[in-house]
Structure formats: C-alpha cells, structure tokens
Amino acid sequence: MSPTTAIPSYREQSPEVAARFERLRQREVTLEVRRLGKVFDSSRGRVTALEDVSFSVHHREFTCVIGPSGCGKSTLVRILAGLETKTSGEVLVNGESVSGPGPDRGMVFQGYTLFPWLSVKQNVMFGLRMSRHSEFAAEREAREWIALVGLSKFENAYPHQLSGGMKQRVAIARALANQPRVLFMDEPFGALDAQTRGQMQSYLLDIWKNVDITIVFITHDLDEAVFLSDRILVLDANPGRFREMVEVPVPRPRSMEQMFDPTFLAARKHIESLIHPPAKDGGESREAPVMRLAKPDPDVV
Amino acid sequence: MAAPSILSGWFRVRQDLGHHRRLLLTLLSFLFPLVLWCVVSYVPWIWHPDVKIEVAAEREDVTTVFTAGDHVSKEYFPTYQEAVREENRGVLAAREAGESEGGFKRKNQKLLRQLAPVLIENGWLPYEEAQNDEAIYHLWRDLAAGTKVAESPELSDENLEIVRRNWEVMSALSPDFSFRQLPDTRLLKLVPQGKPANPAYLPAPGEVIKTGWRDFTATPANEAATMKERYLESLGVIFRGFLWACVIGVPIGILCGTYDVFARLFEPFTDFFRYMPAPTFSTLLVAVLAADDAPKIALVFIGTLPHMVLMIAKTTRLLDPALLEAAQTLGANSRQMVTRVVIPGILPNLYNDLRILLGWAWTWLVIAELIGVKSGLTEFIETQGRFRNFDRVFPIIILIGVTGFVTDQVLAWLHGLLFPWEGKSGRMSRAVAAVVTWPARIVAEGARERVASAEAEREARAKLTKAEAS
Numbered sequence A: 001m002s003p004t005t006a007i008p009s010y011r012e013q014s015p016e017v018a019a020r021f022e023r024l025r026q027r028e029v030t031l032e033v034r035r036l037g038k039v040f041d042s043s044r045g046r047v048t049a050l051e052d053v054s055f056s057v058h059h060r061e062f063t064c065v066i067g068p069s070g071c072g073k074s075t076l077v078r079i080l081a082g083l084e085t086k087t088s089g090e091v092l093v094n095g096e097s098v099s100g101p102g103p104d105r106g107m108v109f110q111g112y113t114l115f116p117w118l119s120v121k122q123n124v125m126f127g128l129r130m131s132r133h134s135e136f137a138a139e140r141e142a143r144e145w146i147a148l149v150g151l152s153k154f155e156n157a158y159p160h161q162l163s164g165g166m167k168q169r170v171a172i173a174r175a176l177a178n179q180p181r182v183l184f185m186d187e188p189f190g191a192l193d194a195q196t197r198g199q200m201q202s203y204l205l206d207i208w209k210n211v212d213i214t215i216v217f218i219t220h221d222l223d224e225a226v227f228l229s230d231r232i233l234v235l236d237a238n239p240g241r242f243r244e245m246v247e248v249p250v251p252r253p254r255s256m257e258q259m260f261d262p263t264f265l266a267a268r269k270h271i272e273s274l275i276h277p278p279a280k281d282g283g284e285s286r287e288a289p290v291m292r293l294a295k296p297d298p299d300v301v
Numbered sequence B: 001m002a003a004p005s006i007l008s009g010w011f012r013v014r015q016d017l018g019h020h021r022r023l024l025l026t027l028l029s030f031l032f033p034l035v036l037w038c039v040v041s042y043v044p045w046i047w048h049p050d051v052k053i054e055v056a057a058e059r060e061d062v063t064t065v066f067t068a069g070d071h072v073s074k075e076y077f078p079t080y081q082e083a084v085r086e087e088n089r090g091v092l093a094a095r096e097a098g099e100s101e102g103g104f105k106r107k108n109q110k111l112l113r114q115l116a117p118v119l120i121e122n123g124w125l126p127y128e129e130a131q132n133d134e135a136i137y138h139l140w141r142d143l144a145a146g147t148k149v150a151e152s153p154e155l156s157d158e159n160l161e162i163v164r165r166n167w168e169v170m171s172a173l174s175p176d177f178s179f180r181q182l183p184d185t186r187l188l189k190l191v192p193q194g195k196p197a198n199p200a201y202l203p204a205p206g207e208v209i210k211t212g213w214r215d216f217t218a219t220p221a222n223e224a225a226t227m228k229e230r231y232l233e234s235l236g237v238i239f240r241g242f243l244w245a246c247v248i249g250v251p252i253g254i255l256c257g258t259y260d261v262f263a264r265l266f267e268p269f270t271d272f273f274r275y276m277p278a279p280t281f282s283t284l285l286v287a288v289l290a291a292d293d294a295p296k297i298a299l300v301f302i303g304t305l306p307h308m309v310l311m312i313a314k315t316t317r318l319l320d321p322a323l324l325e326a327a328q329t330l331g332a333n334s335r336q337m338v339t340r341v342v343i344p345g346i347l348p349n350l351y352n353d354l355r356i357l358l359g360w361a362w363t364w365l366v367i368a369e370l371i372g373v374k375s376g377l378t379e380f381i382e383t384q385g386r387f388r389n390f391d392r393v394f395p396i397i398i399l400i401g402v403t404g405f406v407t408d409q410v411l412a413w414l415h416g417l418l419f420p421w422e423g424k425s426g427r428m429s430r431a432v433a434a435v436v437t438w439p440a441r442i443v444a445e446g447a448r449e450r451v452a453s454a455e456a457e458r459e460a461r462a463k464l465t466k467a468e469a470s
C-alpha cells in the first residue's frame, strides 16, 4: 500500500506529457542564459555566487529554480531582472541581450515591496504611468488586473491594510500590468502560511493560464516546485552551478490531489536526492548529537 | 478576585497600557511637577529660607536699599526690622524732647510711598501710579481712619499704629497732598513686613500667573514692545530662519541620500561644520548682516542647516532599496525613481525630522535674540533676569515651552492626517481629513469623469473611422 514502494522513475512520462514537452521544445525561446557567471568582490574577499550557468526557457513555460540555501538563486534572478550586474556570460530575452532592468521583465519579490504611500489601484497603475499611459487608460487597465487577482473590493485600500497573501496578489497584478515577457518571482510565497501558500499556488497557475506570460519561479520548497512547474532547474551550491534541468512528469492541469501521484512523488524524490545527496555512510546511522537528558524510553523513539 | 483590579497590569514588559490609563498618566506627567511646585511654594514649613518683603523701609546711613518684593534671608529680617524700630524710637525720643530738626520734607515724601506696594496689592492703587502722591496721601488717611482695611497683605498692628500717628501729624498740616505742607520734621517709618518665601529664582505659581498676566496684557511705557509684539517677533525670526533652512537643506539632504556624488561632496564638510557652534559666528553675522533681523535669522539658519542636511540624507538612505528595485523592474527611469519613489517614500519620516529640527531651532532662536541688538522674548528674559525679577521670566520661559509643545503636538496630529498610509491616523484626524479634502475630492472626481467620457468618446470615434475606412 505504501506509495514509496511503487515510485516509478522520474524520467517515465506518459505519452501525453511527453508530447506536451515535445511541443514546448518547439516553441520560441523567450529567455536564454549562456555561461552566466557572477563573482562578488566584497571587502571580505571574492565570493563566486554563480559559475557557468546555462539554460533556456520557452514561451509561456513555467520554470522553477531550486537549490540549497545560498546557491545563488536570488543572484541569478536578480541578474536576469537586471538588478545585478553579471561578471560573465550572456542573458537574452527574445534574442535581445539585456543589461539593466526594464519593463519587459517583471519581478515579484519575497518582501512584497508594494509602495506603502499608494493605494492598491495606484500601485498597480505605477508601471503603466511610468510608460506614459494616460491616467485614464492606466486606471482602466489597473482595474482589470486587480479584478484578475480578485481584489476589486480593496482597490482603494493601502498596503498596510492587506494581509500577506493579498499584498502578494497586488504585487503580481502590478508586475503583470506592465505586460512583461518574463515574470521572475523570488520565493514570492516564502513568507506566507501553508494554507495561504497553497491557495496562492493554484491562483498563480490560473493567472498563468489566462495571461500571456513566461514565468521563472524561485523556491526552496520541493512540493511547490513540482506542483507549479514544467521544468525545474536544480542548482548546486558553492559555487552555484547548473546541476540538472528536470522535466516534471506530472500531467496538466494540476491540482492539489496530484501531490500523492506516483509521478509527483518520483519527481520530488529525485530533486530531493539532488539537493540533499544521501550521506555516504548510509545516512541513518548517525549518532544523536543531542545530550541524553532522560532515561531511555522504548515508546519514545 | 477574578474581576480585573484597577491595580493590576500596570507593569508589563513592553506592553502598551489601555487608552484610559495612558491618558491618565499623560495628565499625571504634567500634574506631578505642577503639584510639586505648588507644594514647595505654598506649604510654609517646606523650605522657605527667605522673607519676601511686603513693606520695605530705607534706613539712615545704610546704602543697601530694599524694596517691596525683594528677598532677604530669614535670619537677617528681624535685625532689619529692629534697626527701623530703633530709628523710630529715636524719632519719638526727639519729638518728646521737643527737638525740631527740620529739612525732612523730601524724606517724608519718600516715606509716604513706603505704603504704595501694599496699596497696589490691595487693589486701591493702579500699578503704574506707584508715585501718585495725592492718591497715596488720601489712602494714608483712609487707612488711619479705618475706612479702608488692608487685607492682602495686611498691615501689622504695629504699622497700623504708625500710620495713625503719622496721619495725625500730617492731617494737622493739610488734608490733601502738597509738598510744601508736608511735615518738616521726621515722620515714623513703617516697620518692614514680609512673609516667608522661597528664593527669588523659584517664584510661586500664583505669582508667576499674576505677573505673567500683567506682562502679557500691559502696554509698556515709552514705546517699548508689547509682549504680543515680542512674541510675534520671535516667531517671525524662528519661522524665517527655519524656512530658509528647509528651502536649502531639504533638497540637499535628499540629493545626498540619493546620489553618492552629492553625499561625498557635501556631507564631510557639513559634518565638520556642525561641530563649529553656530553662536560662535554671531559677531561675524552681525558685522556682515548689520540689518536688525537678518543676523538672527541667519543664526537660526546656520544652526539648523547642517543637522537638517545630515538627518535628511540619513532618512533618505533608510528608504527600503527594494522599493527602488521594484520601481526599476516596473520601468521607472532614474528621474522617476527620485520623484515617484524616493520623495513620496521618505515624506513621512522627513516630516518627523523637520518636527525634531524645529524643536532644536528654538534653542538657536534664544541665542539669536541675544546677538546684536537684543530682541524679542529673550530680550525681556535677559532684562528681567538681570533685575532678578524671576517671576516675570518664568511666564516667558513657559510661553516658549508651550508654543514648542503645542506646535509639535499639532504637527504630530497632522502627520496622521497627511500620511494616511502610515496607518497611524486616529478616527478623529481621518474624519477631519475627510471633511477638509471633500471639496478637492469632488472636483477631482468630476475632472476624472470628464476625462473618462472624453477618452471614451475619442476611442469610439477612432473605432468608427477605422470601420469606415475598411
């Protein structure tokens, strides 16, 4: 009965899934990263955050980036968004090399970063106003995006009046209102509780379905990565290197029930083994590092 | 037991008290010093090392002259009284002996005025008429006859007796005042009278209120400025000095906080400059800007500016850089980052910085008013302080304090109104904001609707022409 006994290989794809990946590969490449490298020159010495990372993302693909903490995920996405300079390599969006930040690449941060002095509507209008939309046109468009994330009732509220999940929805609407080609999301749901996070994930998939957008999503949560993405980019730590691009064999459309499908578990297990390699001596036999402060109890093991 | 006691829950680490308790404590924080002041001033056996003279007497051959309102030590006062009594005994002895040494008209005129402070305090003589001898003469009569009885302060029996005796001598010569008709021989001096008092530098609250009221309402003689004029003059200096500092300091501060170029260019020198105390420039300022108010305004300006630049630069740097990154990913260029993110983002903190700086500016004002030609409230403090009239100094100090405090409270309250997104505005300030901004909102709403309909119309027309073309 235990599902662990029946886990197939993560490479096994049902014919439909395989066909879908084939079709995805045929699509134009929206984002291409070639031999990207990043070295931080800080006063405490040089830190190589990224080394020789290459991958490409196709149009309207949902890609997650996962890796151990400190492996350079944030650095990678900040370079892609243009907020950080790269040391070497190349980043192409729709074939054009990018250097600085621009409205063609949206970004959603873990810390919401809404402008506290603007109402929800004005926050969403921000990017539109920057690009010389008239106030009227910006407002009308902003309303549509706010409706898309289901916050019409709160369009005049200030950010401090919203919950974390609502704030992140506003941040998503704000990024999407600019109609970027790629949307980068750096652990956007990291600060939310498990319940809200699950809702937000389904929400995000809905939005992705209805909006012409390519998403690169950073997370350290395995379930989140497998649930959301078409392919998962796994990075190695110290320095951050390309480890593997995993195609997720879970069919679409996704739902929470799939969390216990063999395909889901297969992908999850494989990625887990990539991120936390099993210990060489078998793993389980390690001595308890905790001092024994109570008598051994056979029922408490 | 279960009911929440009013005594419990006052001491909880880092927990706010309830609204009522906070209000109560706020009141207490003002009441406590006031009560302490009253107790020290009005409970006679606490402290009171001095005697405040109510009736003063000049002594023969003694150069130290006391006047009513002066303080002498408790130990010395009986000696003083005894000396005057001794003189009186001499006068009586001479009178008994029939000696009639003349030439005392002038001294007797002065002696009559001994009573003036008592008459003023009892409300029979206006403050400005302390030397109106006709009126004083008649009041001597009334007191001697008993038609008027001094109540606060009272006249001691000893002094009442002296009043009667003197009046006997005076009335024999003339019923009304005339210098020529004053007795030529010595009259009796009123024996000094006084009440226990604290040192002059701690006047009682009642005295402070009384003298304060008098100074604030009086029209001073010889064209000197009234208190209102002085107050407005001080406010004018601080306001103009601070405004100039804002005009220069706020933009520089924001530039320093935003661009490293300006920070490196301005901040090191500003940092150095602020260690040179502004008052040290006062003589220089007076020499350069001779005109009356200019050096004073300049001093407030110089005192405020360096702190303002550094403080605002720091506030600007504290703005969450993630907001700037977010704006960049939304397509803001660097000008828009400053105007649309930095400035609105720091505004609430900048406003609070200015509030703090305005508080400091009062310090500079006090110094500024002492340079060149002394002016404003400080000149009054300085003059009266030199005469040890501290009961006239305190009202001014309190006035400055109240002005600063009230301004700050009003500005703090406005903070909630001006920056509703901070979420600190109370229900009251929100209601006021709603009322105040109502006309503006109506106008804006109307304008938006007009624009919207115009745009909609244009779009419809564009569609129509496109349809016609195809």
Ligand SMILES: Nc1ncnc2c1ncn2[C@@H]1O[C@H](COP(=O)(O)OP(=O)(O)OP(=O)(O)O)[C@@H](O)[C@H]1O
Residues within 6 Å of the ligand: A040, A041, A042, A047, A048, A049, A067, A068, A069, A070, A071, A072, A073, A074, A075, A076, A220
């Ligand atoms: N500004 C910086 N200066 C110097 N080193 C930096 C800087 N930013 C990041 N690093 C280093 O680069 C490496 C990657 O950091 P990064 O924040 O990209 O990791 P991450 O994968 O996002 O980690 P996490 O999962 O904790 O968010 C780390 O070793 C970090 O110390």
Ligand SMILES: [Mg+2]
Residues within 6 Å of the ligand: A073, A074, A075
């Ligand atoms: Mg990170």
